[in-house]
Amino acid sequence: MTSRLEPFSFARRIPSTPSIGSSTVTKPDHIHLSFGFAAPHLFPIEQLSASAADAVTQHGRKALQYSGAPGPGKILQWIQERSLVHGIRADLNQILVTYGSTQGIDLATRILVDPGDHVWVESPSFFSALQSFRAAEAVVTSFPIDEDGVRVDLIENALVEAKRDGRPIPKLLYTMPTYHNPGGVTLSIERRKRLVQLAEAYNFFILEDDAYSELNFTGNQYPPLYTLFPERVIYLNTFSKIIGPGLRLGWVIADQQVIQKVRLLNLGGSIGVFTQEILAQLIDNFAFQNHVDALSAHYRKQRDVMAEALREHFGEHVSFHLPEGGFYIWLRFADHVNTSEWVQDAASRGVSFVEGKSFFADPEGYHYARLCFSYVSEEQIVRGVKLLADSYFSYIGREAVRSS
Structure with a gap:
């Protein structure tokens, strides 16, 4: 039977998503x-298996409800305490668990960016973040990186020129300052300090994607941008690189006003509460x-x-x-x-x-x-x-x- 349906016009803001890096290849020896x-x-695996069993036997009836059991509260406390290792001090009401850090990018974009607003990024940048900004119908401007991270001097020049000429200042600047994806570079401490000074002077938000910071090969320490200017930095991190990406759990740390607005978009209620219960059981007995x-x-x-x-x-x-x-x-x-x-x-x-x-x-x-x-x-x-x-x-x- 031949279909008589006419082609359907989907929303223009949905970006095209081509296959990345031959990702569809499934040959076993590839x-x-x-x-x-x-x-x-x-x-x-063994610890997670035991943790899953404990989550079911100890808290299963509550953990499988919308609001969950004690696990989500324990995860918030763990994030708060682990963040102190990196110099981040945040109240529990400044932390929100997300479906990975990529959802954090999407939520931050949705609360900050209207169609036609300007978003500035590094060049190169994380392709999923670029897709989020395009879906928001933002005007995206990029700035190159070198071995010390994004060229903050070029960002400063662009801000000076935009203000002088009456052109838009960015609402948001997205950066991966530590172990950049894909560039592998790390933003120098001097550039970090200058970047947050610019955010304060020109009143824009920095979206700091810190997904890889725990995987430190040298012992060198770099302060998260959030520690330098928490009022205008939205900080993202994830369990994907340190426990397992299939958990689909990350978190946002930001000013309480930002978190309140993000919660308004969280239509499904709490995020993966049973998964959080399993993870909470793990970290209770885990040499992290x-x-x-x-x-x-x-x-x-x-x-x-x-x-x-x-x-x-x-x-x-x-x-x-x-x-x-x-x-x-x-x-x-x-x-x-x-x-x-x-x-x-x-x-x-x-x-x-x-x-x-x-x-x-x-x-x-x-x-x-x-x-x-x-x-x-x-x-x-x-x-x-x-x-x-x-x-x-x-x-x-x-x-x-x-x-x-």
């Missing part, structure tokens, strides 16, 4: 250097710092293996910053290289990566690529980088023939 996933063998130290040691070794493989197989054809933490190495090729033109060839050889253009608000970044060292084994990293290099050198060989 090497996913594109996936920003935690290492599955480091999930505390030992766990984080083990994660950091493992990922640091993974980073070093990937960096060595890149130097061996690519030589001077690629440059990168060695990250102090997190999951990613951000590759820069020669300006004429277009990573989008060989991402599928790499996938056909058995390795995926994310081409650079996916992380930019404007059509640029074609000579960059993001690799993730957290998800796969050391052997897969070495083999994957070799396959990646094979694809790259095949690409530049074809380009040389084409231009001759």
